[in-house]
Amino acid sequence: MSLIKLLGIPESYSQHGPQVDHLIEVIHWFMLALFVGWSIFFLVCLFKFRKSKNPKASYQGVRSHLSTHLEIGVILIEAVLLLGFAFPLWAERVDDWKTVQEMNPTRVRVVGWQFGWTYHYPGADGKFGRIDPQLISGTNELGIDYSDPNALDDFTSPILKLPVNRPAVLNVTSKDVIHNYSIVPMRAQQDAIPGQEHALWFTPIKTMETYVICGQLCGEGHANMVGSMEVGDDKEFDQWFSEQSAAALKSHQATE
Template structure:
């Protein structure tokens, strides 16, 4: 009786803690409410299975408790039970996977009007690159990374001259504008994560990964690294500010472009040569 009652109490405490816990996710600030929906579906399915299994165990403990003279029935297998359990398990797994596949399709399908930006991670801070007046990011690569060019922007690519460079600073984005976030790492694995955006992706050295989102409310949101990246992992933080469009334009006009950095000299020389070439 004590064991059976303890199992029932575990179920009641677990369900109550889930419903009244103060540790719910932060209020959403992007278009990815779909991700919250898939989490809720997963909670309902796994929670129902948890409650059913633990209550069944409690019933078994109570129903088949020891009594003098009772002999256990030996039944090594049951084909009917195996079929039912397999079918129910398959149905539950499919119910959890299907919404995720739909959301993943949306997650990797970037709108045509999305603005492209770049996030560069290294131990243990974030840097950013935004397109300038031409609305296009220049190419980049690890071979061009040095003290004067921390993001590895191609100094021979004229499209990179007006790129806005935020080296170890905070990122600003305009409200309501879809954004494609290209992700690069220059050393080890990192993961760019803003809890309020519900969107995150690993950053793998030698690869460019991406995700997209649309900011839906203004404010300042903390950036976290969600991949263990060394002894400074816990302090690898920053902020993303979502501004009204006019405030964003004002902030953007105050930032330094790649052409204004020492490494941007090659771009200026190339542009001057093109202008003087008849």
């Protein structure tokens, strides 16, 4: 059984997930080695400097430099962990962002609120309409400005729907307080900050239904801030997307 399963972490369903899992495993094995090493050192100190062997206090202390060497060794190992694993993985993610932009990704605005998530799709034209907070109402919860032609085919959904094996770019924001948008099976997480949009990207590799949570304490209903996510095949998603976009366009044209 892998360490990931022992830790109770759900299976990964994103393209970059195995790399994240590998880093988690390396860090935890390193933490275990540190725990065992320092525990042994602690027990040795208890035995070596016990009262029966050292009835009088020594004002000179230990003359050995072993502890200093150990600390230097730990620092070097941590530097290797940071420079050899964390930085290269992050650099690869940054390079992925450039590649994703060229792959016609599925784009979605994710808006957090106390206590739920709403998803804003750009419609068939691929362009998001303007957002004006002053337009927020019971029938327009995101404040989409439908006087903008780009907004006419925009639509919202309470469920995040994505196609499998196609990159997804989620622009995450919030209507009220700071939230944290977290999809554990996708190994994807991003703070949702009012007035700001931050991109989160990944590629689902399996059709599935899962959940999203808020990873930031945001109020009394925080524990109930759970949403749904569905990953389907290309044809199913494209059909759903086209139907939703066409219905939104027809509805908004009828009200003009």
